[in-house]
Amino acid sequence: MDASTTQHSPKGFHTHQAVVIDRNHNDLVICNKALAATERIEVAGETTSFALAASLVDRHKPDFVFIAIGETPDSESGLIEKIRKNAPMTKIIAVSEEEDTDLILRCFRAGADEFLIKPLQAEELIQVFERLRQRRPVPTPTTKAKGKVIAFWGTRGGCGTTTLACNTAHMLQQSHPTIVVDFHFTQGDLAIHFDLQPNLSLFDLVDNTNELDETMIDSIKMTHASGLDLLLQPFDRQPAPLSNQEIVKIIQLLQAHYTYVVLDIGHDDFLASLLLPHTNRYCMIVAQDLSSVFLSTRKLQFMQDAGCNPKQIVLVVNEYARGNAVSLSRISKALRRSDFMTIRKDDKKVLSALNQGIPLADVSRRGKACKDIKRLVDLLQKPDPDAEVEDENCVAEMELDKTALVRV
Numbered sequence: 449m450d451a452s453t454t455q456h457s458p459k460g461f462h463t464h465q466a467v468v469i470d471r472n473h474n475d476l477v478i479c480n481k482a483l484a485a486t487e488r489i490e491v492a493g494e495t496t497s498f499a500l501a502a503s504l505v506d507r508h509k510p511d512f513v514f515i516a517i518g519e520t521p522d523s524e525s526g527l528i529e530k531i532r533k534n535a536p537m538t539k540i541i542a543v544s545e546e547e548d549t550d551l552i553l554r555c556f557r558a559g560a561d562e563f564l565i566k567p568l569q570a571e572e573l574i575q576v577f578e579r580l581r582q583r584r585p586v587p588t589p590t591t592k593a594k595g596k597v598i599a600f601w602g603t604r605g606g607c608g609t610t611t612l613a614c615n616t617a618h619m620l621q622q623s624h625p626t627i628v629v630d631f632h633f634t635q636g637d638l639a640i641h642f643d644l645q646p647n648l649s650l651f652d653l654v655d656n657t658n659e660l661d662e663t664m665i666d667s668i669k670m671t672h673a674s675g676l677d678l679l680l681q682p683f684d685r686q687p688a689p690l691s692n693q694e695i696v697k698i699i700q701l702l703q704a705h706y707t708y709v710v711l712d713i714g715h716d717d718f719l720a721s722l723l724l725p726h727t728n729r730y731c732m733i734v735a736q737d738l739s740s741v742f743l744s745t746r747k748l749q750f751m752q753d754a755g756c757n758p759k760q761i762v763l764v765v766n767e768y769a770r771g772n773a774v775s776l777s778r779i780s781k782a783l784r785r786s787d788f789m790t791i792r793k794d795d796k797k798v799l800s801a802l803n804q805g806i807p808l809a810d811v812s813r814r815g816k817a818c819k820d821i822k823r824l825v826d827l828l829q830k831p832d833p834d835a836e837v838e839d840e841n842c843v844a845e846m847e848l849d850k851t852a853l854v855r856v
Contacts, residue, residue, distance in 0.1 A: 464577070465492040467508055469501045469527070470516035470543070478567055479514055479543070485570035488577055498527060505531050510538060512580070515560075517544040521551055525558040532559030539580045543568065556696070557725040557755070563693075595703040596728045598828055602715040603743040605635070607735040608766040610712050611798065611808075612791065612821065614641040616731070617710040618676055618807040619825045624707035627669070627677040631695065632714035636681025642672050643805025649682040650690065653698070662701055674807065677706070692722055699726050708828075717747060721754040728832050730761045731824070734779065734788075736772045741782050748783060758785075759833035764824065767793040789824050792816040 466489050470476040473496055483489045492508040495501055505513055513531055517524045528540055541562045542555040552563045562576050600616070602609035610632065617628035630638035630650065639646060648668040670678045679698070690698075702709045703726075711727075713719045720730065730751075734744050744763075751761065765779065768790040780786050794817035801808045808818050 464489050464511040465508060466490070466512040466514060467492055467501075467505050467510045468494040468514045469496075469498065469504075470494075470514070471496050471498065471518055472516065475516060475566060479516075482568040482570050482573055483514075486573050486577070488574065498523060501527055502530050502534070505535055505538070509535065512539050512541060512577075514541050514543055516566075517542050517551060517555065521554060525554050528555060528558035528560050541576065552692075553721065553724070553754070595706045595709050596828075596832075597699060597703065597709045597711065597723070597726055598729050598731065599711040599713050599720065599723055599727045600731045600733060601713050601720050601747070602733045603735065603740045603747060604715050607733050607740055608791075609714060609733045610635075610638055610641065611802065612731065612733060612764065612766060612824075613710055613712040614638060615801075615808045615818075615821050616825055616828070617708070618672075618674055618809065619822060620708045620710065620828070621674055621676040623829075625677075625705070626708040626710060627679065627702055627706045628710040628712065629679040629698070629702070630681045630712055631716075631719060632681070632712050633690075633716065633719075634714060638678070638712055639670075639680045639683065640805060641802060642676075642678065642807075644670050644672070644678065644680065645683060646670055646680045649680050651682045651685055653690065653694065662705065665698065665701055695719070695722065696726060699723070715743075717750055720747075720751065724751070724754055724756055728760070729828060730756075731764050731789075731828075732761050734763060734765050736765055736768060736774050736779075738774060741774065741779055744779075744783055757833070762789055762824075762827065763787070764789045764791060766791045767795075769793045789820070789827065791820040791824070794818075 466483060468476055468479050468483070468491055470479060476494055476496060480491050480494065483491055489512065492510050493504045495504055501515075515524055515528060524542075528542065531538065531540060539561045540559060541564060542560040543564050543566055544551060545566045547565055555563050561580060564572065564576065598616070600609050600613035613628060617626050620626040628638065630636050632638065646668075650668070652668055653664065665679070668679065670680060672678065699709060699711075711723070713723070732744065732747065734740050748758070748761065752758065763783065763785055765776065765788050769792075776788060776790070779788070794815050797811050797815040798808060798817055801811045804811075808815065808821065812818060
């Protein structure tokens with residue numbers, strides 16, 4: 449069925465159009481009724497045939513496309529990718545009877561903007577339309593590139609993930625607008641590294657998700673003397689229990705305003721996989737001990753299974769000491785990687801910076817750790833590997849700063 453004609457509301461309230469794609473005719477009818485009940489959307493086209501879906505979207509150029517995900521998720525996610533490529537301004541809403549994490553991730557990776565559970569309700573749709581309307585990009589002759597998302601991900605607690613995230617963000621800010629976000633939900637102590645005490649924090653977003661936009665984020669962020677912006681966890685409450693959708697929305701909003709969005713995600717594996725469609729580079733922080741190396745092997749396999757390109761992950765051996773029994777050679781054999789960033793052990797200066805609540809560069813720009821973090825920053829500012837490497841035969845063409853890497 450292909451209803452290519454538009455039915456206008458007698459109230460004339462509709463301002464947007466939608467195309468509905470669902471192999472199940474009964475579900476398609478239910479979706480249309482829910483859309484009609486909102487009095488905000490008119491159905492410009494509908495079909496139960498996925499073969500006709502792409503051409504239907506091309507014909508009507510709707511504001512919203514609803515795609516039902518059924519027993520063939522590969523086919524449906526492929527359709528999402530095709531529509532996203534051909535209609536970048538259209539908002540795509542995936543709909544399914546199952547709330548499966550892998551399925552949700554697959555849809556977001558393909559290009560969906562929202563994921564809803566059947567049966568659709570008018571009130572829920574109104575909330576979704578409002579969220580999408582607020583973040584709907586304005587088409588311009590030259591579209592500004594999205595900010596680069598860099599996630600700092602520790603193999604375990606205590607390996608220096610937050611310290612490296614803070615100091616990397618501080619150095620990036622010297623040349624580009626940068627924000628660092630505390631997504632370390634089990635600890636949330638990033639504010640200590642800058643001697644800041646937030647009155648408002650990520651916690652205050654939890655009860656206001658329907659109004660989440662640039663203005664709200666501006667109202668809770670803090671700015672360091674260096675110009676670095678920060679989204680922090682509260683001191684006097686448990687870290688904010690943000691939902692997956694809220695986390696993704698925050699990142700998308702920040703990408704529109706910052707060249708670099710630096711995330712401290714602690715050692716949370718699920719969060720690392722959730723962020724995969726939105727993250728350019730991961731800095732996996734490895735301590736120079738067997739426990740951390742063992743956990744690194746599991747995390748690398750976990751991300752590979754989730755579909756992560758290994759080139760997205762920068763391995764960073766923190767507090768590196770040349771005489772350590774767990775040498776780079778042993779780490780290389782365990783992880784099957786031959787290139788590492790190393791941040792040399794520099795306890796005196798690192799602890800001095802932490803205890804004063806100031807960036808490491810303000811203690812000593814010539815310190816070993818500070819110099820190594822600067823090399824890491826230089827590496828992260830290079831184009832993403834995927835932008836340079838077309839296939840496996842072109843890997844040799846990807847030039848990395850050899851002074852920033854240790855090869856074993």
